[in-house]
Amino acid sequence: MTVTVRPAAPPRDLAPAATSVQTASEGPNWVPTRALGRAVLFCGSAIIVGVFLGRLDLIVIAAPFAIGAAVGLRRRPTRAPVVAVEMEQETASEGEEVSIGLEMSNVDDTRLDLVVGRLTTSGWLDSRGRAAGDGTDPRDGLRPYAGDVGPGETARVDLRAIATHWGPQQVGPAVAYGVAGDGLLVSGFAVAKGMMLRVHPAVPPFRAGETMPRLTALVGIHRSRRPGEGGELAGVRRYGPGDRLRRIDWRVTLRTGELHVTHTFSDRDAQVVVLLDVVYESGRSGGIRSTASIVDTTVRAAAAITDHYLRQGDRVGLVEYSGTPRYLRASSGGRHLHTALDWLLETRFNPHAADAPVFGIDHQLIPNAALVVVLTPLLGPRSAEMIATLARAGRSVVAVDTLGALAQRPVDGSRWTAIAQRLWRAERENLVGLLREAGVPVTVWAGTGSLDQVLQDMARMAEAPRLGVR
């Protein structure tokens, strides 16, 4: 199966496009290099020895050193070069190429032999560099760049990097220094401070049916279970008191001789709370082109679910279950999608303490009618207890297993490792079974249609008559 990945970022017009330039300079301006000391000492000693020994050949040997140093130091720069980092955008999506500019300026009135600049970035920015207008290797990325820069001129290196991992990624700092006098003088470092590039998670393809177990207000796009004012036809029935005249179905009325009206299902709004369980972490985070850890899968799945339901017009809230729980209140609309994606960037594996995180069920945060999608690896009792607490409190909970293929990963070790792994798998299956018995459907995250079956089952269960004990 081919899985395409599309960015979860909101339309470009919503993202704040900006140009950031920061410059700072530190250190002494110009200092002599070891080469200058070598030239002076070798030249001086050769001349002195030559004079005292009457050896003209030693004077000739020293001559290039003396002339080279004199020519090199004839015009000495007084001001160190200036470096700047320029970023055309502050946000990107996983897999997107971003442009970064490294500018090195000579603010002195003397030509510099070299200005050497280097930009450091987060390891999650896979870079390919090219210095504008010359033959430097475009295949390799953030290596240092050097060029001769005339007075008042600026050398610019355009770098292109692919954001391979979600999260805030550091761009910079950049450092540069100048070289003058044929390598006899070197300037102090000019430093351009680092900037942050917010990389939004890529969204695996995700679709869910319209079925929702519970709905909230009488607005929205979901067809509810109840008849009411809406767009979708439910059937034709006899006219009754309160029916609107515009609902009369005249064809059926004329055929039967009795007033009949069409009736529809009401359209309802839904609230979804995506709960991210990041108390446990496993797997290797290799970026968008490689393996994903649990937190990677959790964040990408949360982005996909949030993106889907917000585009449908629903209200989506986010809650992080970790050592330091966070939440984002439910809201709807494109702006909220942007806020939610930014909120997801701060998600970290955060066990914090040995004790289970304090997790109270706030009615404002997780309303009764909300669908709670728990993205959890189900790796320990904390997660199971939290899900069971939600289910016992009457919430519609779906547990999405984010461990996925990692659960089947073979582990190297002694001969007991395989047995231990089998026991662990059995224990985990038991945990999943217990959750299902408690009324919590558990499904493995698989992108498109991951939630369809469980949501339909939950809707059917919600429609069924309930047994009550009086």
Next chain:
Amino acid sequence: MTAFLTDLRDMGTGLTSRASAVIATLLRTTLLAWLLRLTILLALLGACAFAFGPRALVDPAFVLVVALVALAAVLPRSRAVSLALWVIGLVWVVGESHPPLWRVLGMAATLYVAHASAAFAAVLPHDCAVTGSAVARWAVRTLLVIAASLALGGAGMAVLGPLPPVRSILGPIAGSLFAAAIAGLIAGLVRRREAA
């Protein structure tokens, strides 16, 4: 026994990672950095050949000097370059007292090429991408300095060489003053501050 094997495995892992890092550094090193180091090596070897002359084939010190030259080529930022220049200069001084002009000019050119290449290599990171114009300007400046020096030196030797040696105290005094003047000029250029 198990602990020993574990230690051995850890040591192997450490060595492998260290070797991988060295290989990665070598692979990342640019062609220019390699060429500069090769230039230093060849120039210093040429200077050795001029300094030793035919003695190079029989003198055991030649091997030691070549080893020092190789070290200077590998580490252009270190003091090995200065040391190599001094040692080769010393070999030259204790060698022939009246070498032919071509050897003097060859010695001067090779020593300066080694010095200039080491100065250039020392300020460049090993993986630095350098614009072609910067390299060309550096090469032209070096060649001009060598050409001017050899022209002046050659002319001076051609004029002063045939003159009969005159034993006088004025010669060393004038030479010392000349050397002090050059040293003072260079020191003055170095100390000149940006206010100037």
